[in-house]
Amino acid sequence: xxxxxxxxxxxxxxxxxxxxxxxxxxxxxxxxxxxxxxxxxxxxxxxxxxxxxxxxxxxxxxxxxxxxxxxxxxxxxxxxxxxxxxxxxxxxxxxxxxxxxxxxxxxxxxxxxxxxxxxxxxxxxxxxxxxxxxxxxxxxxxxxxxxxxxxxxxxxxxxxxxxxxxxxxxxxxxxxxxxxxxxxxxxxxxxxxxxxxxxxxxxxxxxxxxxxxxxxxxxxxxxxxxxxxxxxxxxxxxxxxxxxxxxxxxxxxxxxxxxxxxxxxxxxxxxxxxxxxxxxxxxxxxxxxxxxxxxxxxxxxxxxxxxxxxxxxxxxxxxxxxxxxxxxxxxxxxxxxxxxxxxxxxxxxxxxxxxxxxxxxxxxxxxxxxxxxxxxxxxxxxxxxxxxxxxxxxxxxxxxxxxxxxxxxxxxxxxxxxxxxxxxxxxxxxxxxxxxxxxxxxxxxxxxxxxxxxxxxxxxxxxxxxxxxxxxxxxxxxxxxxxxxxxxxxxxxxxxxxxxxxxxxxxxxxxxxxxxxxxxxxxxxxxxxxxxxxxxxxxxxxxxxxxxxxxxxxxxxxxxxxxxxxxxxxxxxxxxxxxxxxxxxxxxxxxxxxxxxxxxxxxxxxxxxxxxxxxxxxxxxxxxxxxxxxxxxxxxxxxxxxxxxxxxxxxxxxxxxxxxxxxxxxxxxxx
Amino acid sequence: xxxxxxxxxxxxxxxxxxxxxxxxxxxxxxxxxxxxxxxxxxxxxxxxxxxxxxxxxxxxxxxxxxxxxxxxxxxxxxxxxxxxxxxxxxxxxxxxxxxxxxxxxxxxxxxxxxxxxxxxxxxxxxxxxxxxxxxxxxxxxxxxxxxxxxxxxxxxxxxxxxxxxxxxxxxxxxxxxxxxxxxxxxxxxxxxxxxxxxxxxxxxxxxxxxxxxxxxxxxxx
Numbered sequence: 058x059x060x061x062x063x064x065x066x067x068x069x070x071x072x073x074x075x076x077x078x079x080x081x082x083x084x085x086x087x088x089x090x091x092x093x094x095x096x097x098x099x100x101x102x103x104x105x106x107x108x109x110x111x112x113x114x115x116x117x118x119x120x121x122x123x124x125x126x127x128x129x130x131x132x133x134x135x136x137x138x139x140x141x142x143x144x145x146x147x148x149x150x151x152x153x154x155x156x157x158x159x160x161x162x163x164x165x166x167x168x169x170x171x172x173x174x175x176x177x178x179x180x181x182x183x184x185x186x187x188x189x190x191x192x193x194x195x196x197x198x199x200x201x202x203x204x205x206x207x208x209x210x211x212x213x214x215x216x217x218x219x220x221x222x223x224x225x226x227x228x229x230x231x232x233x234x235x236x237x238x239x240x241x242x243x244x245x246x247x248x249x250x251x252x253x254x255x256x257x258x259x260x261x262x263x264x265x266x267x268x269x270x271x272x273x274x275x276x277x278x279x280x281x282x283x284x285x286x287x288x289x290x291x292x293x294x295x296x297x298x299x300x301x302x303x304x305x306x307x308x309x310x311x312x313x314x315x316x317x318x319x320x321x322x323x324x325x326x327x328x329x330x331x332x333x334x335x336x337x338x339x340x341x342x343x344x345x346x347x348x349x350x351x352x353x354x355x356x357x358x359x360x361x362x363x364x365x366x367x368x369x370x371x372x373x374x375x376x377x378x379x380x381x382x383x384x385x386x387x388x389x390x391x392x393x394x395x396x397x398x399x400x401x402x403x404x405x406x407x408x409x410x411x412x413x414x415x416x417x418x419x420x421x422x423x424x425x426x427x428x429x430x431x432x433x434x435x436x437x438x439x440x441x442x443x444x445x446x447x448x449x450x451x452x453x454x455x456x457x458x459x460x461x462x463x464x465x466x467x468x469x470x471x472x473x474x475x476x477x478x479x480x481x482x483x484x485x486x487x488x489x490x491x492x493x494x495x496x497x498x499x500x501x502x503x504x505x506x507x508x509x510x511x512x513x514x515x516x517x518x519x520x521x522x523x524x525x526x527x528x529x530x531x532x533x534x535x536x537x538x539x540x541x542x543x544x545x546x547x548x549x550x551x552x553x554x555x556x557x558x559x560x561x562x563x564x565x566x567x568x569x570x571x572x573x574x575x576x577x578x579x580x581x582x583x584x585x586x587x588x589x590x591x592x593x594x595x596x597x598x599x600x601x602x603x604x605x606x607x608x609x610x611x612x613x614x615x616x617x618x619x620x621x622x623x624x625x626x627x628x629x630x631x632x633x634x635x636x637x638x639x640x641x642x643x644x645x646x647x648x649x650x651x652x653x654x655x656x657x658x659x660x661x662x663x664x665x666x667x668x669x670x671x672x673x674x675x676x677x678x679x680x681x682x683x684x685x686x687x688x689x690x691x692x693x694x695x696x697x698x699x700x701x702x703x704x705x706x707x708x709x710x711x712x713x714x715x716x717x718x719x720x721x722x723x724x725x726x727x728x
Numbered sequence: 729x730x731x732x733x734x735x736x737x738x739x740x741x742x743x744x745x746x747x748x749x750x751x752x753x754x755x756x757x758x759x760x761x762x763x764x765x766x767x768x769x770x771x772x773x774x775x776x777x778x779x780x781x782x783x784x785x786x787x788x789x790x791x792x793x794x795x796x797x798x799x800x801x802x803x804x805x806x807x808x809x810x811x812x813x814x815x816x817x818x819x820x821x822x823x824x825x826x827x828x829x830x831x832x833x834x835x836x837x838x839x840x841x842x843x844x845x846x847x848x849x850x851x852x853x854x855x856x857x858x859x860x861x862x863x864x865x866x867x868x869x870x871x872x873x874x875x876x877x878x879x880x881x882x883x884x885x886x887x888x889x890x891x892x893x894x895x896x897x898x899x900x901x902x903x904x905x906x907x908x909x910x911x912x913x914x915x916x917x918x919x920x921x922x923x924x925x926x927x928x929x930x931x932x933x934x935x936x937x938x939x940x941x942x943x944x945x946x947x948x949x
Contacts, residue, residue: 707944710824713875720871724844 065125068142071113071150071195072129075188077106082184089177092169096537099180100165103187104158110191111154117147118562126197133200139259141197144565145330148406149194149322151562155548156314156413157187163421163541164307166534167428173220186212186311193319198259199248206244206319210237213316216308217300229296229303236296240286244323247279251331263331273332277339280327281346288320288376291350292682298357301369302433306424309365313372314417318409321379325405328387329570337391337486344384348496351377351503356657358510359650360678362435362643364423367514368416371459374503375412379405381496382474385481386571388493392484395573399564400586401477403575406563408470411458411552415467418455418545419514422448425538426518429531435517435643439524444531449519451542456515458549460508464599466552469559469584471504472594473575476586506650513646522637554596556584644676651678659684735783742776743859746896747838750869753889754834754876755827759817762885763808769892770800777899788907789899796895799914804888804921808881811925815932817881825876834869841865848901859900866893880931880938884924891917 081103088094116122122144129138142150164183168176189212192205214237218230252258253266268276282293289297301309328339354373361367382405389398423433425448432438442449458465461472478497484490523529534542552559557577564574575586585593629635651658659679665672704715749769756762774797781789825833845861870893874886891913928938935942 707946709940709943710875713871717871717875721840724840727844 065127065142067113067116068125068127068140068195071110071142071191072127072140074106074109074113075191075195077109078103078184078188078191081106082181082188085177085180085184087177089175092176095176095180096165096168100161100168100183101537103184104161104165107154107157107161107187109154111151111158113142114147114150114152114154115562117142117144118565122147122565129201136200136258138201138204139197140195140201141260142195144569145322145325146194148410148563148566149318150191152318152410152413153187153190153194153315155410156417156545157311159414159541159545159548160307160310160314160417160421161187161541162544163310163424163538166537166541167307167421167424168305173222174215179216179219182212182215183308183311186216186316190315190319194322197261199252199263200258202323203241203245203248206323207241209316209319210234210241213237213308213312217304217312219305219308220303226303229299233296233300236286236293240283240293243279243283243286245283247276247283247327250276250279251327260326260331270336273335274339277328277332277335280324280332281343284320284324284327285346285380288317288324288380289350289354289373290346290376290380291353291373292686294350294354294373295680295683295687297373298366298369298680301372301420302363302365306365306420306427309368310417310420310424313369313420314413317372317376318413321376321383321405321409324380324383325570328383329390329402334390335387337388337489340384340387340389340391341489341492342384343387344381344493344496347377347380347382347384348499348503349377350374350380352499352506353377353657355503355506355510356650356654357678357680359506359513360644360647360658362647363433364426364435364438364514364518365420365433367435367510368419368423371507371510372412372416374507375408375416375459378471378474378500378503379408379412381500382408382477385474385477385493385496388484388489389481390571392486394483395571396576397477397480397483398571399567399573400473400480400575402567402571403560403563403586404470404473404477406566407466407473407552407556407559410559411466411470411549414545414549414552415455415458418542418549419452419459421538421542421545422452422455425534425542426531429533430525430528432525432528435514437525438518438528439521439637439640440519440528441531442519444528445519445533447539448534448542451539451546452519453515454546454549456511458553460511461504462508463594464553464596464603466549466556466559469553469556469594469596471500473586475500476592480587509650513643517641517643517646521640524637524640554600555582556594556596557581560584560586644674657681733783735779739776739779740859742772742779743862743896743900745772746776746866746892747862747869750866750889750893751831751834753885754830754869754873759812759879759881759885760809762882763805763812766808766885766888766892767801767805769889770796770805773892773896774801776896780899780903784903786903789903791907792899792910795910795914799918800888800892803918807921807925808885811928812881815881815928815938817879817938824878830872830876834872837868837872838865841868860897863893863897863900866896869893878939878941880924880928880940883940884921887920887924888917 081099085095085099124141124143126139126141129140132138168179174182186209189205189208193202193209196202196205214230214234217233218226220226221230248258248263250268250272251263251266253263253268253272255262255266257263281290286293301313304312328343351374354370354375354377358367358370358374361370382401385401386398386405389395389401425445426438426441427433429445429448430438430441454465458467461467463472475497478493478500481493482490484493533539558581560575561577567574577585579585582597583593583595585591651660659681661677661679663673663675665674746769749765749772753762753765753769756765774793777789777793777796780786781793841864842861845864849860867890870886870890873889874883877883877886895913931940931943932938
């Protein structure tokens with residue numbers, strides 16, 4: 058054991074950091090109600106550890122790095138835990154570390170006593186959650202993977218139900234736990250298929266195993282189901298818009314930014330690393346599901362009136378784009394188009410990273426808004442840019458990034474994904490040649506609608522006038538919260554400015570998984586992912602152009618219009634009585650989408666009559682997937698369990714009789 | 729088959745006594761006498777274990793016997809008697825099934841146990857292998873006793889009798905379990921009885937009685 062440990066120092070360090078996280082969590086229990094100790098010592102400590110985890114992840118990008126493996130003296134007898142650090146887990150450790158740092162710093166200023174669970178317990182759950190996500194990426198056998206995976210699900214369940222006194226939050230938590238376990242069952246069965254009768258649970262043994270094509274496809278489908286349930290693939294997404302709004306904002310940020318990415322990690326690990334190259338329909342299925350998810354998520358996001366639900370649906374959309382990318386990778390790998398597969402995979406990885414950053418940023422910003430105003434509904438916010446300038450500025454970065462606008466990071470990954478789609482005419486398969494370009498169209502539609510959603514999100518919360526008088530007292534985020542937000546915004550900007558660095562970083566992963574890397578640009582500030590004579594983009598040039606134009610305009614205006622500033626009321630269109638209620642509302646902004654995509658929703662609407670003295674408008678938009686798939690399933694389950702409940706008669710003697718009879722039957726079987 | 733030695737004959741007698749005590753427990757209604765029977769059962773168990781230890785020259789069985797003596801003849805009955813005194817239970821009510829029926833079911837269980845032990849007995853190499861059937865019968869009878877009683881207190885006695893049967897089965901077939909396992913089980917039983925004691929007080933506090941049919945109201949509808 059010792060010589061192995063000595064040979065893999067980086068893994069040991071990573072495990073040490075995971076332990077440190079657990080330790081920090083445990084220290085939270087020492088004085089569970091002392092907010093100062095937890096907020097100003099433990100959470101910042103967790104942030105430092107997260108930075109360390111990111112640093113460990115970056116070592117996998119060093120040229121001298123080789124994959125490290127280790128066997129831990131833990132686990133069951135004859136079934137020890139295996140850990141492994143390679144480029145893929147390294148990349149996800151960086152993701153976890155970088156986004157985790159920002160969220161931890163923000164949490165230091167966010168959590169306070171008196172909101173449900175005691176801060177100390179929250180600190181424990183929080184750090185166990187982080188540690189388990191790190192262990193998921195480090196695990197090298199199915200056993201440790203499942204242990205970490207379930208720890209992740211459980212700790213996040215307790216985090217979601219922080220305010221467990223509210224029945225709707227308990228309900229959301231239960232739905233989440235249920236879906237998490239159904240998904241985990243799928244993953245467990247997938248590993249059960251993968252070991253192929255060898256009963257060896259390490260991923261190495263699974264890689265070496267030979268399965269018949271049928272069982273290979275079975276394993277892939279189970280993995281897609283299991284990881285899809287965690288990631289929020291339609292139709293397994295139903296828990297996501299319930300659980301994310303129920304959780305405290307930093308937890309929503311972690312779940313959306315980080316936990317969904319562990320599902321992506323799992324799918325990449327199983328689909329591209331453990332499983333051999335499969336038939337082309339694997340990729341097509343993933344692609345179709347991903348595109349459907351993306352469109353579904355963004356359309357639902359456009360009609361939401363609760364800011365956290367809106368972001369949750371936007372997460373579904375982004376997961377859909379990532380899944381579509383994975384589908385493309387699988388298709389390209391199947392036809393031996395390694396460079397194209399590498400390009401698509403690079404887009405997938407960078408988009409995962411970006412989404413972790415900007416979605417965390419936006420969820421944290423909603424947390425600040427909720428703390429300042431106590432409101433979650435978009436209809437009661439507005440004009441906060443004047444009261445909360447810092448949060449508004451950081452949220453703007455996040456909103457622009459998620460909308461996929463250059464020069465921020467969201468543009469890079471969506472652009473790479475589109476480039477990958479546009480290269481597919483070379484696929485030697487007529488049917489795929491026809492449908493993949495359609496995919497490109499859906500991706501661009503989803504990206505455009507995402508922009509629409511973000512205009513709504515940002516515009517309704519931060520711009521315009523206050524919709525409620527209470528908003529006047531809103532205060533800006535505290536110092537630590539600002540640092541956390543600034544960190545995430547900064548990384549967003551940096552990736553946007555230096556995309557080549559990101560592309561180089563994921564090159565190691567693509568090299569590992571598909572045996573190629575995306576094309577390097579002619580210089581470090583240009584990226585030309587396909588070929589030099591085709592498209593290229595430079596974030597730095599874009600930034601410089603933007604700054605120069607803005608600067609020149611600014612100087613120009615200052616120089617030539619100095620002294621001619623005129624302050625007067627805005628033109629009121631000839632209607633002098635204007636109240637903040639007359640602004641465009643969230644419902645109003647989403648109305649065109651609601652009409653265009655009407656058949657997707659199930660809408661219940663109450664319109665007031667013109668003669669009403671006290672007019673009321675109410676609209677409820679339901680998910681058809683929930684009504685069509687989950688409700689009938691729930692009813693059937695209810696009926697079956699009611700019939701089974703006869704067994705639970707309540708009499709102790711009868712229960713004992715069950716045990717007695719079972720014993721007798723088993724003994725007879727032995728006979 | 730060689731003629732049985734004197735020690736083996738004594739052991740078989742003791743085994744018979746165990747079975748008899750198990751039947752007596754099944755029929756007994758008074759709690760105090762049940763505890764007395766439990767002490768007797770423990771004593772028989774100690775004697776038989778000592779005898780096996782002497783005939784098979786196994787020193788670790790001496791420790792087992794001493795442990796049984798202290799725990800099952802001394803400490804546990806003492807705890808039970810104290811509990812009985814403090815809870816003020818002197819007699820158990822009617823069992824759920826009437827005693828003759830219970831006896832008949834018990835007879836069936838004994839026949840089943842002997843039938844079950846037949847093939848295993850052929851494989852065992854220990855001095856007292858024929859007694860495995862009796863050990864199994866004791867276990868099944870104890871289970872029946874737990875099943876047929878209303879009061880939580882008598883069920884705990886049934887649980888302890890079950891443990892005695894298991895111990896006897898272990899000694900007869902394999903000369904006892906490893907010492908670690910045995911110590912673990914002894915500790916478990918002790919802790920178990922403590923926990924049961926706490927539960928008694930809680931159940932009585934809640935329902936003003938130790939009758940378990942009150943627990944039926946706990947079921948969610």
